[in-house]
Amino acid sequence: MGEFVTRFAPSPTGPLHLGHAYSAMLAHDRARAAGGRFLLRMEDTDLQRSKPEWEAAIIADLDWLGLTFDGPVHRQSPKIPDYNRRLEGLADAGLLYPCSCSRGDIRAAVSAPQEGVVHPHYPGTCRGRPMSDRQPGDALRLDLGRALARLGPDLPVFAETGPGQAGDHRIDPDQAITRIGDIVLSRKGEDIVAYFLASAFDDADQGITHVIRGEDLFDFTPVQVILLHLFGLPVPVYHHHRLIRDEAGKRLAKRDDARAIAKFRDEGASPQDIRARVGLLPV
Structure with a gap:
């Protein structure tokens, strides 16, 4: 298949939480281990809910987590x-x-x-x-x-x-x-x-070879x-990972501000603390 290319594709409609961080770090780790590329895409086609301030906050959180992206930010709008x-x-x-x-x-x-x-x-x-x-x-x-x-x-x-x-x-x-x-x-x-x-x-236009995202999207x-x-376009390999859940077993969502990465950071957590919370090895 050639070069390994994956992406992290959040919607800028709320804060980055632990579930997002897990997906981003997993994709980043796999791309770097394969010597491939890791792209950032803002899925901002919901023009009413997508906000520049949320995009800026997401990028700041990813930067704090130590994730590096290849190329400019791609926006859907x-x-x-x-x-x-x-x-x-x-x-x-x-x-x-x-x-x-x-x-x-x-x-x-x-x-x-x-x-x-x-x-x-x-x-x-x-x-x-x-x-x-x-x-x-x-x-x-x-x-x-x-x-x-x-x-x-x-x-x-x-x-x-x-x-x-x-x-x-x-x-x-x-x-x-x-x-x-x-x-x-x-x-x-x-x-x-x-x-x-x-x-x-x-995914096709950006040459994505591997899509890494939550298992809640598998059926779709x-x-x-x-x-x-x-359209005769290439189909990537898919990897639908486990979901990060709260103490009650409920999937985290944007409304779970208590688990927003920015809050953990403000409370003194380190990027390695976040990796430990979601079960990823330190880097």
Whole structure:
């Protein structure tokens, strides 16, 4: 596969916490051990919630942790027109349809999945609507059944190296349709582009060979693999790591400010203390 290239891709919508730090340090350690590259990408397509001050705080925390990045910071927001052009390709192939579901449902659907947050399976209410029927405010959904049919009988395989899921995984069409369904890829008029689409295309555009992220995203990896195959783009190796949890076993999230890296730092913790807290060896 050549040079090992991975990335850390936070959304600048809140503070960096222990779970983020674990993911960033794990990716950094693997890239450096392989003599490869480690990139920083800000997934800031949520233009309402993404803030420059959060980006600056994240970068400051990563710098304090001793993580070094190769090349400039990559930001998704300037690439929204590029994502939309790729959406036009899917529309031209007859793989998209407009959807007029509620704005709240659409906003939830375009965000990265979160453990413990279950979105109702989309029943296909708008499936069959032609693109010519698209109205202001309509979202665009991928017709997953058509997309899978377009790929034919030789469905994609992706490699996984994470604990508990290691090995080659062939996408099961029935399972994909049942568990994932017709996902939202964008919403017109708000410049909202789904995590699934922007992240997958950026991985290809940046030459990412290994994607290292939390196990809560494993079930949605087939969607990104399908999108990459539809465009003839390379598929990286995936590593979905364990999640960092609190004392009650709950996954940490941005709202857990008590576990924000900045607070640990202000209370006198060292970068090596943070590594110890998440079970990584000192460097």
